[in-house]
Each structure stands twice: as C-alpha cells, then as structure tokens.
Amino acid sequence: MADGATATRRKRGGGRAGNAARRGTAVIEQSPWRIPVNIDRPIEPLTPEGVEAIHNAAMEILEEIGIEFLHDDALAILREAGCTIDGQNVRMGRDFVMEMVAKAPAEFTITPRNPDHTITIGGKAILFGNVSSPPNYWDMELGRKLPGTREMCQNLLKLTQYFNCIHFAGGYPVEPVDIHASVRHLDVLYDKLTLTDKAMHAYSLGKERVEDVMEMVRIAGGLSHEEFEATPRMYTNINSTSPLKHDEPMLDGWMRMARRGQGLVVTPFTLAGAMAPVTMAGAVAQSLAEALCAIALAQYIRPGVPCVIGTFTSNVDMKSGAPAFGTPEYMRATQMTGQMARFYGLPLRSSGVCAANVPDGQAMWETSNSLWAAVQSGTNMIYHAAGWLEGGLIASPEKFVMDCEVIQQIQRYMEPEILDTSPEALAVDAIREVGAGGHFFGIQHTQDRYTAAFYQPFLSDWRNFEAWEAAGAVWTPERAHRIYKDIVGAFEPPAMDDGIRDELADFVARRKAEGGAPTDF
C-alpha cells in the first residue's frame, strides 16, 4: 500500500465523523463490507465451436469492416501501430488485437481515498455499483418523474456510501441538471468525494472534465502525482456509438486515463434489432469488436493498463422499438459475453437493469434476471446494480433500497459456510437428539449457531399477513421509502481531513472561476 493510502487511513476513524458513521449504521442492520467471491461455475451457453465462431466474427468485423475512431490522436497512434486507416475507419488485424489484449491484466485493484474500500476487479470477485446517469428522478413522495437536481444526486450518493453491499460509485446517480453543464462535474465530484469514500468514476466527456476529476481524486486521496499513477485510483467507462464508432470525447478521456494507468471500462450499447443485428450472437460479436479495438488502443498506449470489457447487449421491443432489459435474450447475451471475456482473459462488466417505470413486481423480476445473469456470466463489475428504472432514464431511491436487499442476498448466497458439510453441519447427532416429532428450536446445536445461520433481511417483511396488516399493511416500495428517508436523515459523511476538504473546495472554486469545461462538444 502506498504511503498516501496509509496517511489517509491515519486521518480516519476518530471524533465526530467516526461516531457519525456508527450512528448511521444503526438505521438498519446490514451486511458488512466485503469483496464477494463468485464460487459458482459460470453458465457457459456456447460450445467451444460457438466461442470460436463469435471470436472469428468479431475479428472479421475488425479486419474487414473496421471501426470509426473520431479522434485524430487515436488515428495517428493506430496508424503507427500498423492498423489500416481509411479516413476515420480503422481496420486492425487479429494478431495485433490479440497481442494487445493479452497485455491487459486479468485482475487489478482500485484504491479509493479510503483504502479499506479498495476493490479487486477480475478473477472470481463480483462487485456491485450504484445507478449511473439517469437524467430523471422518481420517488414515492414526489409520485412523479422530475429532472434530477443536486439534492437528489446527493441523497443517492448517501445511499451509495451507506450500503456496504455497494462497492463502487459509478457515474452521477442522477444527472443534476440544476447545475450548469460546464461546472457540473466539479460540484458533483466534490459531493461524491466528500459524501463517499468508495472507488470513483470519471465521465470521459472531454479533456477538462477528465483532468479535473483525476485531480480531485488525487487531492481527496492525499496523493502525490506519482502515487496517483502508481496504481489505479479510479476508472472511466466509455460507450461506443454503436454500430462501429468511437466518438471523440470518449476516446480522449480513454487515452488520458490510459496514460495515467487508471481503470478503463468499455461498454458498447448494442441493442439487438436497433444498433446491432437482431440475432444475439451477431449483437455480441459486434459488441466485442467495438470493445476490443478500444482495449487494443489502450494497451498500445500503455501496455498493461487495466481494462474491463463491458456488455450492454439487450433487445428492443419489436413492436415499439423501446429497449427491453432483463429479458431472456439479455440474460443469454450476458452469459455469452462472459464466456468470451474469459476467452480473452479480461474482467467483465455487466449491469442490473429493468424497463419498468416504478419499483413494482416487474422492476424486480427484470432486475433479478439481470443480476442473476451477472452472477451466471462471471461478471466482475455490476453497474447500475441499485436504483435504476425506466431503462436507465429514472433513478429511484426506493428501487435503490430494494435492490440492495436483493444484492445482499446474492452476496450471502456466495458465502461458502452455507455449503458446509462437516460432521457438525451434517448434525446427525442433533437429529438423533431431537428424534421423531420433536423440534430443533431449543437444542444446543441450534443455540450455538442461530444468530449467524441465516440471512437476515432489512427490507423483506417475513411476518404473517395478520402481523403485517396490523403494522399498516405496507407494501415493499413504501417500506423502502421509509428506510431511504431514515438513512438520509441520519447520514453523516465519512471522515475527511479538513485540509483536504479545503483543498478540494479551493480547486472547485478556482476551476469555476476559470469557466469549468466547454459545453459545445
């Protein structure tokens, strides 16, 4: 661990903020922070020939059709690397792609300002992130959809920090459109870095934003520039403009972050039937091609920089053209991409998603489908795992709380002690002791284990109907709303050294005075 991280740790824990964190935790009894290990064998729906066929299709796309790179530096670099450039179209041979992809590590860490919240990406680790980037917000109290504000964004960041089952902070949990776009990144990053201490994301939306965010993350971590670059402290996620195009701002951020050794996630948005073929294998092949060429670029710029392959392959509703999520086709595409990610030796990102507009039954079966697909696919980073509605157009705190209940259960599901087959767990002596017609409530074997034996929910209501009715007959989203209000009401931010907070505030003030970032790209 770098000196900076140790220094950060030294400043934490005591005084007002320490007590606050403990107070905040008491709102609900939640599972502890941990890096869950996915102990299940992935579902691999492709035959070895199928893997080969999808790989060949992706390579054919890269070799024969090519991808547009709308960035002059990227084109120059790829020309130097031996790719065939025709205008903005770049074709690259499979040998080059595979040579570059092989340089990416199978596993890496991101160390946020609180090193206790360091995350491992790759291998069997499975991490969950909050909802990112909806323009709108909905909650039970409002009862309607409204454009996001800074306060809504802050409240969702508080949930992001509060829940131990959320490992990283994605993009803005809702876009605060009440802040001007030129300075939005400054205010939100100030909020993110003071309200949370988890691994942090920067939008690749132009040079100024990326540089500002990297600088703010460096300041918040109390790091020198060397320390910042020594190991990933943050990450970005870029989306190709499917089909077959990488836009300038995305590429610019991608290359800047690559040069400084930060985490890189590339996630094509290949909706089958719209921006990709109507057939899932075709949509997956196209998605892989779009992702792999960006990874090849990053590896050429800085060999060994950590890269993650993302999938967002789903299908449209062929009646309306609307995107659908958590569908059977979505699940299979995620699993197929997982199988291909292992073929390429790359960590995988997928998502927790739904098309539902409110946090009801549909929202939960669609989200459950997508979360289980993430588990089954061997996904390492699950974006949007808490709080997403309406295909990503709405962020909802109730949905956030509901999703965290599901996520905690998935994390508990991964604990190997459930599967213990030791003589004590087989409990033949306890069965003998109780005998026919007895019960296990009172015996020593139960007494010794019952407090930790089973998952304990914070939101699920397991009482019978009469007890539930007597307590007000409260449906799940209303219960989630109350928990959301309690958490936000009791929230106190994680510890931060006053000097660092001042330095962050000064940076924001200076950059605002300079006009922030251009908004005309």
Next chain:
Amino acid sequence: MADGATATRRKRGGGRAGNAARRGTAVIEQSPWRIPVNIDRPIEPLTPEGVEAIHNAAMEILEEIGIEFLHDDALAILREAGCTIDGQNVRMGRDFVMEMVAKAPAEFTITPRNPDHTITIGGKAILFGNVSSPPNYWDMELGRKLPGTREMCQNLLKLTQYFNCIHFAGGYPVEPVDIHASVRHLDVLYDKLTLTDKAMHAYSLGKERVEDVMEMVRIAGGLSHEEFEATPRMYTNINSTSPLKHDEPMLDGWMRMARRGQGLVVTPFTLAGAMAPVTMAGAVAQSLAEALCAIALAQYIRPGVPCVIGTFTSNVDMKSGAPAFGTPEYMRATQMTGQMARFYGLPLRSSGVCAANVPDGQAMWETSNSLWAAVQSGTNMIYHAAGWLEGGLIASPEKFVMDCEVIQQIQRYMEPEILDTSPEALAVDAIREVGAGGHFFGIQHTQDRYTAAFYQPFLSDWRNFEAWEAAGAVWTPERAHRIYKDIVGAFEPPAMDDGIRDELADFVARRKAEGGAPTDF
C-alpha cells in the same frame, strides 16, 4: 399411446368448445405449450466429498436413528423386506435403500385426459405447476385475505388451464372451505377435471379420497382400469411430518397409488432451525432420509413405480420463527438436493415460493430466487410456480398472472435458438451492410427475423414513463388483475365428451349420497 387416449383425442377439438378455446386464447398473446428442456448445466455447490458426506449422513439417519411409519401395513411390508422395526420406528440398511431406489425410473410420463398435455418428468425436462393448497385467498378487488371458496378455486383452475406455461395441476389452488371436507375432493376434482385437461394430482388424505380421485381421473380419461394402470395418469405428493415421521393417511395414499403405478412425489418440509437442523447440510440430509425411505417402500411394493424426490428445505426467521422462502439458504439447499437427486438417479421436485403477503417487489424477488434455484438445481417439477403468497397461506390470481410472465421468460430462456452461432446469426454481412452510424431496423436480416427474434411479454410494460403514465400509470399487480379478470371472463372449458361429463357427475352424486370421505382422521 393407449386406445383410451386416442379415443379422447377424437372427441376433442370440434364445435362449441373448440371455438371457445380459441376465443379464450385471444385474451393475451402467450407462449405455446411445450415441454421445456433445461439446457444449462446445473449449479453443483457440493464437492464429490460433500455429496458422499450428505449421502452418508442420510444413510446413518436411516440405519441408526430410523423413521416412524404410522401405518400398520407399511410396517408389515417393511418388516417383510428385512427392515428393523421397533414399535413404529423403522431402520433400514443402505444396501436395501440403494437397491430399492435404483429400481425407480430416471424419467417417466404422466398422460392426462388430453394426451396433448402429456408431461415428461425427469431428465432435462423442467415443468411448472400452479399454486397448491393455500387455505386463504387475496386479490386486488377484495383487498383483504379471506378463506378460500369454490368459486375462487374455480377461477384459479381456469388460470391453470389457460396458461400454456403451466404444465400440471397440483393440489387445490386454494382450499374451498365452503365445501364440507367430506365431499370437498369430489366437487373440486369435478371442477379440476372439467375446467382443465392437464396432469392431475390427488391428495393422500385417506383411502376414500385417493380411491375417488383415481376413479374420477380414470372416468375423465375414458379409460379402462387396465389402461389406467398401464402408465401414470396422475400423481400424488406426500409430505413427511418432519422430523422423521410419515403419517398414516399419507402412507395409505402413497401405497395405494404405488400399487396402481401412478406418479409418486415425496417432499419433506424441513425448515432448518425448526423441524430440521439449523445447518443446511443437516436439513438436506434429513430431508433426503425422510424421502428415500418412502421411495424404498414404494419400490418394494411395486418395483419400477415412478418416484420423484421433493425438496422443501428452507430456513426460519430466527427472530420470529416464521418460515422464510427464496432466501440464499433456500437456493443453496435446493441446489444441494438437486445434486443429490442426480446421485440417486431420481427426478427432482422443488417450488416457486415467497414469504411476501402481497404481489409486490418482495414477492417477485423471492419468487425469482426460488424459480432460478429450481432451474439451477435441475428441478423437473416446480410446484407452486404460479400464484403463491405468504409462505403458501394465500393464493392470489394477480401473483399467478405475474408468475406466469416470469415462467414464460424462463421457458424462452431455455430455447436454444437464442444461442445460434451460425453465419446467419453472426450476421457479419448485416453489420457490413449497415456500417458505422447506421441502424438495423429496416434491413432484410432484421425484417426476416424480428417477429420471432425476442420474447414478447403479455404483462410487462416496456413503454417509456410518459406513455405508461398516459395509459393510467398502472402498476404491475393492477395490470395482472385486469388480465386475470379478462381470462376468467372469456374462459370456456376444454372439450369433454358429454357422456364422460355425465358419468363424472353421476359418480360425484353417488359418492356424496354415500357420505363422501370420513373427516375424523
């Protein structure tokens, strides 16, 4: 196929009832009837040593502790078979158990009165059944929980028949307590056999009920006694009284059905921490012991009779003692039991379950967890897959409709065409044709495939928020309620020969005149 079945088929299809069935189908566009094949490799959480350890624990329970069989004939038969009988306690050696279990077929069929609805149980087939046996009912219109009535039961049977994704009719979908218990089985079976034509269940609740139901199924199928016994036409499910006891009525029905070669499912209800050890491996081992001894009895009575091993292992809420369902522990216990069922070469039954009291988000994440556990465990029969609430104490038509949406998606998920990696599916030519920045909506490759490319929901609302709001902002359970009312309103029963209907009615009248079944056991 037996002559009786052919005769039945001849009577179907034409005239009034045929038109009715077609009209009924038009309420929603649903997936066609099919026997889904589970193409995923099961999740096997146990090591080979773990399998051996659980097997040994189950055998130790059977050899050393023993199970109580509260039935004199069963005791006599098991004594003859060489088991050690001590009062009602039966101990049996592992050689005997394994020899008997090996006689059970790995796969069998049940042929209902409509042979087009024949089901295959075992192998990779995965079948879904309706909710069974709740004493109470809840729907959106009532807004409260009430004891079941015959009308509620009939409406749920109409849903059972209507949905193609439901393959078999379990017990009464709600207990109609407005019919006296002595004749309840006669009225409900008349309703079941006239409102549905799917594979049928008999409660093992005493000699008269079992014999009456077998006779009614025989009459409804237009079968001779020989035809009825030639191949399974129905099935029963018995539950042990955990821990370690089989009650008289259950054993009586079990043995009667065994002698006549019908399907036999045994499902211990081993709630970890209450009727079984607090440790999941112990609860699974106990469940296996309780199930295997009943299967050994059946195989001794009629070698080769089809048997299914059931699991209902879950955990209690250790705060309240209330049963919990769809939990992480439930999922793992189901997977472990699936792994053991394959070890014994037996088909597996599990369930779609939840603890939620209303059809909200909690209901759907708990049910999704249990349904995915069924898929992951290689379950062949999924009981209670549609309509269950409050840990099985409430049947709900809205939940039924919502569950069918999820079940249809699981069945679609199993269709291998999603995974097609042929050159046409890889669609490199289509990707070339569209090029960078184009879209796939209009091209021939899409036009040729779009109507069947993706799962089409009947309940999920994929419209954006504004369109959904303009259409009344209807949440999922309300949408499900409307669909339920429409289906029941348009329902017409499947075709049945008038002579057979009269014969059934006569049988019911005669048995009622005789007093039905005793109610004092």
